Amino acid sequence: xxxxxxxxxxxxxxxxxxxxxxxxxxxxxxxxxxxxxxxxxxxxxxxxxxxxxxxxxxxxxxxxxxxxxxxxxxxxxxxxxxxxxxxxxxxxxxxxxxxxxxxxxxxxxxxxxxxxxxxxxxxxxxxxxxxxxxxxxxxxxxxxxxxxxxxxxxxxxxxxxxxxxxxxxxxxxxxxxxxxxxxxxxxxxxxxxxxxxxxxxxxxxxxxxxxxxxxxxxxxxxxxxxxxxxxxxxxxxxxxxxxxxxxxxxxxxxxxxxxxxxxxxxxxxxxxxxxxxxxxxxxxxxxxxxxxx
Amino acid sequence: xxxxxxxxxxxxxxxxxxxxxxxxxxxxxxxxxxxxxxxxxxxxxxxxxxxxxxxxxxxxxxxxxxxxxxxxxxxxxxxxxxxxxxxxxxxxxxxxxxxxxxxxxxxxxxxxxxxxxxxxxxxxxxxxxxxxxxxxxxxxxxxxxxxxxxxxxxxxxxxxxxxxxxxxxxxxxxxxxxxxxxxxxxxxxxxxxxxxxxxxxxxxxxxxxxxxxxxxxxxxxxxxxxxxxxxxxxxxxxxxxxxxxxxxxxxxxxxxxxxxxxxxxxxxxxxxxxxxxxxxxxxxxxxxxxxxx
Numbered sequence: 261x262x263x264x265x266x267x268x269x270x271x272x273x274x275x276x277x278x279x280x281x282x283x284x285x286x287x288x289x290x291x292x293x294x295x296x297x298x299x300x301x302x303x304x305x306x307x308x309x310x311x312x313x314x315x316x317x318x319x320x321x322x323x324x325x326x327x328x329x330x331x332x333x334x335x336x337x338x339x340x341x342x343x344x345x346x347x348x349x350x351x352x353x354x355x356x357x358x359x360x361x362x363x364x365x366x367x368x369x370x371x372x373x374x375x376x377x378x379x380x381x382x383x384x385x386x387x388x389x390x391x392x393x394x395x396x397x398x399x400x401x402x403x404x405x406x407x408x409x410x411x412x413x414x415x416x417x418x419x420x421x422x423x424x425x426x427x428x429x430x431x432x433x434x435x436x437x438x439x440x441x442x443x444x445x446x447x448x449x450x451x452x453x454x455x456x457x458x459x460x461x462x463x464x465x466x467x468x469x470x471x472x473x474x475x476x477x478x479x480x481x482x483x484x485x486x487x488x489x490x491x492x493x494x495x496x497x498x499x500x501x502x503x504x505x506x507x508x509x510x511x512x513x514x515x516x517x518x519x520x521x522x523x524x525x526x527x528x529x530x531x532x533x534x535x536x537x538x539x540x541x542x543x544x545x546x547x548x549x550x551x552x553x
Numbered sequence: 554x555x556x557x558x559x560x561x562x563x564x565x566x567x568x569x570x571x572x573x574x575x576x577x578x579x580x581x582x583x584x585x586x587x588x589x590x591x592x593x594x595x596x597x598x599x600x601x602x603x604x605x606x607x608x609x610x611x612x613x614x615x616x617x618x619x620x621x622x623x624x625x626x627x628x629x630x631x632x633x634x635x636x637x638x639x640x641x642x643x644x645x646x647x648x649x650x651x652x653x654x655x656x657x658x659x660x661x662x663x664x665x666x667x668x669x670x671x672x673x674x675x676x677x678x679x680x681x682x683x684x685x686x687x688x689x690x691x692x693x694x695x696x697x698x699x700x701x702x703x704x705x706x707x708x709x710x711x712x713x714x715x716x717x718x719x720x721x722x723x724x725x726x727x728x729x730x731x732x733x734x735x736x737x738x739x740x741x742x743x744x745x746x747x748x749x750x751x752x753x754x755x756x757x758x759x760x761x762x763x764x765x766x767x768x769x770x771x772x773x774x775x776x777x778x779x780x781x782x783x784x785x786x787x788x789x790x791x792x793x794x795x796x797x798x799x800x801x802x803x804x805x806x807x808x809x810x811x812x813x814x815x816x817x818x819x820x821x822x823x824x825x826x827x828x829x830x831x832x833x834x835x836x837x838x839x840x841x842x843x844x845x846x
Contacts, residue, residue, distance in 0.1 A: 339767075339768075367764075367767075367768055369768070371761075372761055372764050372765045372768055372770050373760070373761060373764045374764045374767055374768065402727075403727075403760055418757055419757065419760040419761070419764070420754075420756050420757045420760065421756045421757070421759050421760045422756055424726060424727060425756055425759075428721040428722070428725055428726060429721070431725070432721055432724070432725055433714075433717060433721060434695075434696075434717060460753030460790075461713075461787075461791045462755055462756065463713050463714045463715055463718055463755065463784065463787060463788065463791070464711055464712065464713045464714070464791050466714050466718075467666070467696055467712040467713065467714045468664075468665055468666060468712070471660075471665050471666045471667045471712070472665045474632075474660075474667055475632075475660055475662070475665055475667065477665050491756065494754075494756060495756065497753075498754045498756070498757050
């Protein structure tokens, strides 16, 4: 098959996958999303899960990124060491079959940290000029990443488990009832952010969310937004950590999350540009495909 | 019924209850534990759940503490404001029926914090001379409490959600596999404690537990003890917070938890006495019963 005549790009995450048909001229054609994330596919069922995508989008070469390349995916694509750019990623592709390549993740040896999937968005946005070639990118999700970009390459990064912690608390904790309502930016969220920015006692502040409601000192309907702000405020405190004040900050990912992080960053005087992660993914996966052959 | 001829004491928690027959001379007789915690009993089924205890231990007056007095229990026994001692607690008993009293919890208005159940152990231990009348008590459990005792009364306290966070991570998070082994004091636990004592970035350090194992920088079999140490180290940092260095520290509760907190406290040069919470409960509930009538 010939990559120059177009290909299928797949963002294959833990719980979902999204596949795009990319034309030979770089145009974005048909696409779909389903819940066949890497964890729901048995190890020996990846060839058929891949064939199913070709049945829907056409018999094209395929480039897949994300958890499909993890030790719980199809074939492990070992992490590339940061600093890493598109050339490093393209050189380390792993082939599931002769027409299907898997993108490796990136690791930061100094900080002992890893990413898998975000690198396509980050490097794609840098190559396409959607972000400055030197900046700090905040990439919220289940595991938020703070990524320093220099010269268009990923230099160092740190992961904060904010999304997963919020979901655990919402689904299984003593705060579950209080955290059921949707999180909205606003006064309660901002109050949580302020507390999170200065607190070094998250595990105590979480309990006080409930105690304040029990004692009539806070409204139950504010608890979800406040708690999200508390976690995101602490996340921003960690992420801005040692970064120079003049560094430009970009927030990249799903719009419902980037707006919350942008609001928290605004609270510390950082005007952050928001970017839709899906656009960045398509830009990045094309950059990698162009480097094949 | 006459309290002076003995009574039944019940430590009625969220998921379990433990009932003790206490003789008129203060002796501890038959007792049992089962899984009929307050959350598993429908609101209108408490009279029969109480009758069932009398069927087993005898037709005696009953004094119950813990979540049975919460808004998810039988009858809500409103929190007594700290500073609070045994007399305050005894005056605020709420009666489920004419022979069954429920112990109220305690709230700290300044810190917006609440406890329900621990107050019996704390005040019982103080009255029985098991702890100094002025000290700091660490009471680990699902929600660890750091409680300042002055003149034998509860003056102020703060709750840290350590136990619940560890359980959420162990049962439902991306760290679940790593956290399955038993937690043991030792080198990995101590390393976690040291990190937790100085860290103000728990939500990032939790992710790095996994990343370090993926990168071969830490052994997977150490992750459970390290993570427990990380959480408990942060907990100790919060708990010792503003307390004077000369304050005596006592750790009270279930022995498998008190030994971990005692080990963490030893790491910062605090020799903490460990006390079995059950003995303290029996001492406290007798003190309250003596104040009835």
